[in-house]
Amino acid sequence: MLYELTGPRALTFREAAAAIAEARGVALDYVEVPLDAYAAEMRAHDVPAEMIDLVVYLFGTVLDGRNAMTADGVEQALGRKGTDFRTYAARVAAESGWG
Numbered sequence: 001m002l003y004e005l006t007g008p009r010a011l012t013f014r015e016a017a018a019a020i021a022e023a024r025g026v027a028l029d030y031v032e033v034p035l036d037a038y039a040a041e042m043r044a045h046d047v048p049a050e051m052i053d054l055v056v057y058l059f060g061t062v063l064d065g066r067n068a069m070t071a072d073g074v075e076q077a078l079g080r081k082g083t084d085f086r087t088y089a090a091r092v093a094a095e096s097g098w099g
Helices: 013-024 035-044 049-063 073-078 085-094
Strands: none
Touching (some): 035 049
C-alpha cells in the first residue's frame, strides 16, 4: 500500500521558514531563487548535468502548484491526524534540533 504523507494543511516554503523562525525565536528571511538561476549556480560549481536536470525537474514539479494539496496517509497509516508544521517546528526547536 502507498501512503501519501502530509500535514493537515498545505504551506509554502515561505510559510515553513516563518514557522521555523517563530519556533526558534530568530529572524529568518526566505529568499526565493528562480530555478534557472539555481541551475546556473549548480553548473558554476561543476554539479553533474544529470543531477542538475533531476533537481530542476523535481523543484519544477514541487513549485508549480500541482503538489499543493494534503492527503490522509498519516491517518491511514498511524490512526491519527498529521501534525501541523508549526507544532512540529516548535517541538524540534524545543529539543534543540535546529541549534
